[in-house]
Amino acid sequence: MASQRLTLLSRIKDSDIYFSFIKSPTAIVSSVILVIIFFCSFFVEFVAPFNPFDPSSLSLMEAFTPPSWSEKGMTKYILGTDGQGRDMLSTILYGSRISLIVGFSAILFSLLLGVTLGLTAGYFGGKYEMIVMRLTDVQLTVPSILMALLVDGIARGIISRELHDEMAIYVLIFAIGISEWPQFARVSRAATLVEKNKDYVSASTIIGVSNILIMFKHILPNIMRPVLVIGTIGLALAIIAESTLSFLGVGVPPTTPSLGTLIRIGNDFLFSGEWWITFFPAIFLVLLAFSINLLGDWMRDTLNPKLN
Amino acid sequence: MSFLKIKNLSVDYKMRRETINAAKNVNIDVNKGEILGLVGESGSGKSTVGNAIINLIDEPGRVSKGSIVLDGIDIHADPQNIVKYRGKKIGLIFQDPQTSLNPILTIGEQLIETIQTHLNLNVDDAKNKAINLLKEVGIKDAETRFDNYPHQFSGGMRQRVVISLALCCEPELLIADEPTTALDVSIQSQILDLIKKLTKERNLAVILITHDMGVIAETADRVAVMKNGDLVEIGPTKELLTKPKEIYTKSLVSSVPPTNKKISRFKIIEKENKKQSDTNIKILNRWVKKEISDKDLVQVESLSKTFDDSFFIESSKNSVMAVNDVSFSIKEGQSFGLVGESGSGKSTIAKMIVNLFKPSSGDIYFNDVCVTKIKSNKEMLKFRKQIQMIFQDPYSSLNGRLKVKDIVSEPIKLHNPSVSSKDLDDYIYDLLESVELTQQSAERYPHEFSGGQRQRISIARALATQPRLLVCDEPTSALDVSIQAQILNLLKDLQEQLNLTILFISHDLPVVRQMCDRIAVLKNGKLCEISNTEDLFIKPKHDYTKELLKLMPKIESIYK
Numbered sequence: 050m051a052s053q054r055l056t057l058l059s060r061i062k063d064s065d066i067y068f069s070f071i072k073s074p075t076a077i078v079s080s081v082i083l084v085i086i087f088f089c090s091f092f093v094e095f096v097a098p099f100n101p102f103d104p105s106s107l108s109l110m111e112a113f114t115p116p117s118w119s120e121k122g123m124t125k126y127i128l129g130t131d132g133q134g135r136d137m138l139s140t141i142l143y144g145s146r147i148s149l150i151v152g153f154s155a156i157l158f159s160l161l162l163g164v165t166l167g168l169t170a171g172y173f174g175g176k177y178e179m180i181v182m183r184l185t186d187v188q189l190t191v192p193s194i195l196m197a198l199l200v201d202g203i204a205r206g207i208i209s210r211e212l213h214d215e216m217a218i219y220v221l222i223f224a225i226g227i228s229e230w231p232q233f234a235r236v237s238r239a240a241t242l243v244e245k246n247k248d249y250v251s252a253s254t255i256i257g258v259s260n261i262l263i264m265f266k267h268i269l270p271n272i273m274r275p276v277l278v279i280g281t282i283g284l285a286l287a288i289i290a291e292s293t294l295s296f297l298g299v300g301v302p303p304t305t306p307s308l309g310t311l312i313r314i315g316n317d318f319l320f321s322g323e324w325w326i327t328f329f330p331a332i333f334l335v336l337l338a339f340s341i342n343l344l345g346d347w348m349r350d351t352l353n354p355k356l357n
Numbered sequence: 358m359s360f361l362k363i364k365n366l367s368v369d370y371k372m373r374r375e376t377i378n379a380a381k382n383v384n385i386d387v388n389k390g391e392i393l394g395l396v397g398e399s400g401s402g403k404s405t406v407g408n409a410i411i412n413l414i415d416e417p418g419r420v421s422k423g424s425i426v427l428d429g430i431d432i433h434a435d436p437q438n439i440v441k442y443r444g445k446k447i448g449l450i451f452q453d454p455q456t457s458l459n460p461i462l463t464i465g466e467q468l469i470e471t472i473q474t475h476l477n478l479n480v481d482d483a484k485n486k487a488i489n490l491l492k493e494v495g496i497k498d499a500e501t502r503f504d505n506y507p508h509q510f511s512g513g514m515r516q517r518v519v520i521s522l523a524l525c526c527e528p529e530l531l532i533a534d535e536p537t538t539a540l541d542v543s544i545q546s547q548i549l550d551l552i553k554k555l556t557k558e559r560n561l562a563v564i565l566i567t568h569d570m571g572v573i574a575e576t577a578d579r580v581a582v583m584k585n586g587d588l589v590e591i592g593p594t595k596e597l598l599t600k601p602k603e604i605y606t607k608s609l610v611s612s613v614p615p616t617n618k619k620i621s622r623f624k625i626i627e628k629e630n631k632k633q634s635d636t637n638i639k640i641l642n643r644w645v646k647k648e649i650s651d652k653d654l655v656q657v658e659s660l661s662k663t664f665d666d667s668f669f670i671e672s673s674k675n676s677v678m679a680v681n682d683v684s685f686s687i688k689e690g691q692s693f694g695l696v697g698e699s700g701s702g703k704s705t706i707a708k709m710i711v712n713l714f715k716p717s718s719g720d721i722y723f724n725d726v727c728v729t730k731i732k733s734n735k736e737m738l739k740f741r742k743q744i745q746m747i748f749q750d751p752y753s754s755l756n757g758r759l760k761v762k763d764i765v766s767e768p769i770k771l772h773n774p775s776v777s778s779k780d781l782d783d784y785i786y787d788l789l790e791s792v793e794l795t796q797q798s799a800e801r802y803p804h805e806f807s808g809g810q811r812q813r814i815s816i817a818r819a820l821a822t823q824p825r826l827l828v829c830d831e832p833t834s835a836l837d838v839s840i841q842a843q844i845l846n847l848l849k850d851l852q853e854q855l856n857l858t859i860l861f862i863s864h865d866l867p868v869v870r871q872m873c874d875r876i877a878v879l880k881n882g883k884l885c886e887i888s889n890t891e892d893l894f895i896k897p898k899h900d901y902t903k904e905l906l907k908l909m910p911k912i913e914s915i916y917k
Contacts, residue, residue: 068373248754252815255711256768256822257741270758 069351076347079340086337090146097139098125102305107134113318116325129325131311132318137325140311141333147307148334151221152288158226159287160280163233168272170234171241172264182238185231193228193286194293200224201299214302221300225290229283236279240272274352281345285338292334308334359386360562361410361530366423368405368414368586379405379418381586389529392556392563394577394594396570396609398837399808402586403566407532410564411447412439427530445475448523452535454515458507464491464518465503468525475526490521494551513544520551524559531555534566541698542864546908549576568837570613571867571910574598582606598912612842614867616911619890622849623842623871638854639787644823653722654826654858655687655710660719662705662882679705681882682719687875689825692852692859694873694890696866696905702882703862707830710860711746712737723826742772745819749831751811755803761814762799765789768821788817792847809840816847820855827852828860833868845872866909870894878902 061067070076089096099106112134115122122129128137170181188196204220205213213220244250245268253263288308294300295309296316303310308330315327368380380402387393397403408414410425412433424431427446432438451457459467468487472478478486484503491499494517507515516536523531533552537545553576556563565577573580573594580598581591582605590603601607611624662680680702687693695703708714710721712728721728723740731737748754755764765785769776776784786796792813803811812832819827829848833841845868852859861872869876869890876893878885878901886899897903 248748248750249756251708251713252746252748252754252818253756253767254713255741255744255746256818257738257771258767267756267759271756 066351070347073347075343079343079347082336082340083344086145086340087149089142090149093139093142093146097136097142098127099136099139101135101140101143109134113323115323128329131314131326132323137329140306141308141330144306144308144311144330145333145337147218147301147305148288148291148309148337151218151225151291151301151307152284154222155225155287155291156229156280156284158222159229159283160233160276162226163230164237164269164272164276166230167234167237168241168264168269171238172245172260172268178238181234185234188228188231193225194290196228197221197224197290197294198297198299200227201294214304217301218305221291221294224294225287228290229287232279232283233276236275237272240275241268244268244271278345278349278352281348282342285341285345288334288341289338308337360389360428361385361387361564362426363406363410364424364426366406366409366425367421368402368409368418369421370418372417378586380409382423383583383586383588385581385588385591387530387562387564389562390556390560391578392553392565392576394573394580395564395566395583396568396573396580397583398568398609398839400585401583403583404534405586406583407534407564407566410530410532411443411449444471444528445526446528447530447532448526448528450516450519450523450531450533450536453539454512454519455539457519458515458522460507463504463506464510468503468522471522472525487521487525490525491518493555494518494521494524495547496521512540513547516540516544516548517551520548520555524555527559529560529562531561531563532566533563535568536565537572538567538569542866542905542910543698543908545572545910549910552576569910570598570610570838571616571912574912575910575914582609608839610912612839613912614842614845614865614871615913616867616870616894616909617913619870623846625839625842625846638791638850640784640791640820641854643784643787644855650689652689653686654689654691654724655860656720656722657686657706657710658684658720658722660684660706660709660721661717662702662709662714663717679882680709680716683879683882683884684719685877685884685887687826687858687860689858690856691875692861692873694869694876695860695862695879696864696869696876697879698864700881701879703879704830705882706879707746707828707860707862710826711744711828712740738772742822743824744826744828745822745824746828746830747812747815747819747832750835751808751815752835754815755811757803759802760799761789761801761803761806764803764814765799765817765821768818772822784821788821791820791851792817807840808836809844812836812840812844813847816844816851820851824857826858826860828862830862831864832861834863834865841868848872866894866905878905 094100101107111123111126111130112132114126114130116129117124117127126136126138128141130136131140166181170178201220201224204216204224208216208220250263250267253267258267291300291307292309292312295307296313298313300309301307303314306314311330312327312334315323315330318326363383363385366380366383367378370377370379383402383406385393385406395403395406405414405418409420414420420433425433427442430438432442458464465484465487468490469480469483472483472486476483488499488503491502496502496514496517507518510518536552537548540548549572552563552565555561565572567573577594579592580594582589582597582603584605590597590601590606597606598610601610608625614623660680660683661678664677664679683702683706685693695706697703705714709716710728716729723744726740728740731740762785765788766781769781769784785799789796789798794810794813794817798806803814806814832848833844836844848859849872851857859872861869863869873890875887876890877887878893878899880901885901886893886897888898893902894906897906
C-alpha cells in the first residue's frame with residue numbers, strides 16, 4: 050500500500066499539471082489563499098477568536114469598535130466590531146462558511162443537472178437534443194440574477210413564512226444552481242459531440258455495451274476537463290451570486306449571515322463613518338472570488354490542449 | 358560543388374526531462390536537376406531536416422551544430438539570409454493541401470501576394486505570371502479559376518495550386534514534405550509526375566520527404582534513409598533499394614508489401630538477435646474453432662446508404678449516396694478485401710455490417726440471420742459477440758482514461774458476467790500475449806504505448822469475444838511500414854490458427870494483395886468488380902481496376 054501511495058505521489062509530481070503549477074506563481078499564490086480560506090471557514094469553531102452567535106460573548110458596550118490599529122481600536126478585536134458588538138473577523142469567517150457551502154452546493158447541483166442534460170443531448174441527438182439546447186438558449190437570455198430572484202420569489206410564495214428562514218439556504222442553492230446549468234449543458238454537449246465520433250465509442254457499441262454505460266463510463270471521464278474548468282470559474286460566480294442575492298435581501302437571513310448579508314448590514318453604517326463593517330467582508334469576498342478565478346484561468350490554460 | 362550542402366547538421370529539442378536529438382550529424386548533398394528522396398519512419402527526423410533548411414524549427418528546438426550551404430552561401434550565418442531565401446530561392450510544399458491555402462482569399466490573391474513580396478512586379482505582370490504558373494502546373498481554364506477560392510478545388514487540384522505557389526518566385530530548391538500522403542493513388546501519381554516534370558524543365562533541386570518506399574522508387578534519383586535522427590544510408594535509388602548495406606535499410610525494404618506477388622509472411626529483420634518465434638497464440642485452447650466450410654458467413658444484398666443532410670424537409674438535393682446497390686458474400690474462414698479511394702463508401706459498408714449504421718435499403722445476412730431486422734437486445738448482443746472491428750486510428754480507438762486491463766476486460770465481462778476474477782485475469786494475459794504484448798502492459802494506460810502497440814491492444818479487445826468475423830478498417834494505414842509488416846503478420850497468424858473470417862478494408866493495393874483471398878473494388882459507392890486476388894492483379898476486368906493497378910507506386914519499378 051505504501052509503495053502504491055508513493056507511486057501515486059511520484060506520478061503526480063511527474064505530471065505536466067504539477068509542472069505547470071509550480072511554474073505559475075499566480076496559481077500557487079491563489080491556491081495558498083484558497084487553502085487558508087477554506088481551512089478557516091470549515092474549522093471556524095476552532096479558528097475564530099469569538100463565536101458571534103453566542104449571545105454571552107457579545108457586549109453591546111463594545112459595539113462599533115474600529116480595527117485594532119486605529120486610535121480607538123482594541124487589540125482583541127483585530128478587525129473591529131459591528132453594531133451589535135460582534136467581532137468582525139469571526140463574523141466574516143462564519144459568513145464565508147455559509148457563502149462557500151451555498152456556492153459549492155449550487156455549482157454541484159448545476160453541474161450534475163447541466164452535464165447530465167448536455168451529455169445525453171449530445172449523445173442521443175435528434176429532437177431531444179434540440180429541445181434541451183433551445184431550453185438553454187432561452188434561459189441564457191434571462192440574466193442569471195433575475196432568474197435566481199424569480200425562483201426565490203416563487204419559493205416565498207409557496208413556502209410559509211415560518212419555514213422560509215429555515216429553507217432559505219436550500220432555496221438559494223436551488224435558485225443559483227438552476228441559473229447556472231446552461232453553461233455546463235453547452236460545454237458538455239459540445240465535448241460529447243467530439244467524443245462520440247471517436248472510434249473507442251464505436252468499439253464499445255460493437256462490443257455491445259449499453260448506451261448508459263458508454264455515456265457514463267466512457268464519454269463522461271473524457272469530457273470532465275472542460276467541465277471542471279467552467280465549474281471552477283462558475284464557483285466564483287455562484288459565490289458572487291449568493292452575495293448579490295443576500296445583499297438584495299433575498300438570500301440567507303441576517304441571523305445566519307453570509308458575506309453578502311454582512312456587506313448589506315455594514316452598508317447602512319458606511320456614511321456614519323463605520324467603514325470597516327462593510328469594507329472587510331467586501332475585501333474578503335473580492336479576495337475569495339479573485340483567487341478562484343485566477344486558479345480557474347490557470348486550469349483553463351493548462352488543461353486546454355489548444356493553448357499549449 | 359553541389360547546390361545544397363548540409364554538413365554535420367544537428368537539431369536539438371530541449372524538453373522538460375531530456376534533450377531530444379531530432380537530427381544528429383546529418384550530411385546531405387543535393388544537386389540541381391535531381392530529386393533526393395528522404396525516407397524514414399515517424400520520428401526519424403526527416404521533416405526536421407527539411408524544416409532546418411528553411412529555418413522553420415519550432416521552439417524549443419534549435420540547430421545546435423552544423424551548416425547549411427545553399428549555392429555557396431551559408432544560410433544560417435546571417436538571419437537575414439533565410440528571410441531573403443525563404444519563398445524566393447527555396448519553395449515549399451506541405452502535406453495537407455486543405456490547410457496550406459488561406460480559405461478566405463482567392464488563389465489569385467494568394468499568388469499575386471506571394472509574387473509581389475519577392476519580385477518587383479506590378480499587379481498586371483504578377484497576374485500574368487500567376488496565370489502562366491497555374492497553366493504550367495496543369496490547371497485548366499486558369500484565367501477563370503484564378504478568381505476561385507480554395508474550397509472550389511478538389512484535393513489534387515489544391516495541391517497543384519500549392520505547387521504553383523511554391524514555384525512562383527522561381528525557386529531553385531523545392532522541399533516537398535509528404536506532398537501526396539493526403540491524396541488518393543490516382544491523384545498521387547499525377548502530382549508526382551508533375552514534380553518530376555518540373556524538376557527537369559526548371560532544373561530544380563528537390564528534396565522529397567516521404568515514408569512511402571513506392572513513391573521513392575518511382576520518383577527519386579537518390580535516397581537518404583533516416584532513423585531516430587541518424588542518417589543511416591544515402592545513395593542512388595536503385596542501388597540502395599536493391600542492394601541495401603545497412604540492416605535497417607534491409608528491414609525497411611523487406612517490410613514493404615510487394616505489388617507483384619503474394620508472400621506468406623513479411624520478413625522482419627531485427628537488429629538485436631531477438632528470437633523470431635512463431636507467434637504463440639495462447640488463446641487457441643479457449644477458442645471454439647469454426648471449421649472452414651464452403652458456406653457463406655456474410656451475405657450483403659443490394660446494400661445502399663444515403664446520408665441526408667437536410668434537417669427539416671426531406672430533399673434529394675442534400676442527400677449523398679455513399680453506398681449504391683452493393684452485393685457480395687464472404688465465405689467462412691476467407692479474408693475478403695474491400696478496396697477503393699477515399700469517398701468510395703468502403704468504411705460505410707463496414708459500419709453497416711457491424712451495425713453502427715442502418716442501411717437505407719438492402720439486407721445483410723450473417724450466418725443466415727438478417728442483421729438489419731434484429732429487434733431484441735438479447736439477439737443483438739449475441740450478434741455483436743460474433744462480429745468485431747479494428748479501427749484505423751490507433752489513437753482514438755482506445756479510451757485513454759481506462760487501463761489496458763479494463764479495455765480488454767470490458768467485452769469479456771459483458772458477454773460473460775459470471776466470470777471469476779482469476780479466470781478474467783488469465784484470459785486477459787493470454788489475450789495480451791497472443792498479440793505479443795507483455796503481461797505488465799495490463800496495468801498501464803494507452804498513452805504509454807506506441808501506435809503499433811495500441812493497434813495490438815485493439816486486436817486483443819476485438820478477439821476477447823471470440824468473434825467469427827473480424828472487420829479491419831484500414832488497420833495499418835496510420836502505421837509505419839515496419840510496424841505495418843508486424844501487424845499484418847499478426848493478423849495472418851491469427852486468421853490461420855483461429856480460422857477467423859476477415860473483412861479487410863484498405864486503399865493500399867499491395868497490402869490487400871498480401872492479406873486477402875478475394876477482393877471487391879469500389880468506386881463512388883458502386884461495386885466495380887469482385888474476383889480472386891491473383892486474377893484481379895493479373896487480369897483485371899474493369900477499367901477502373903486497371904487504372905488503379907497502373908497508378909499504384911511500385912517498389913519493383915526500380916528493377917526496370
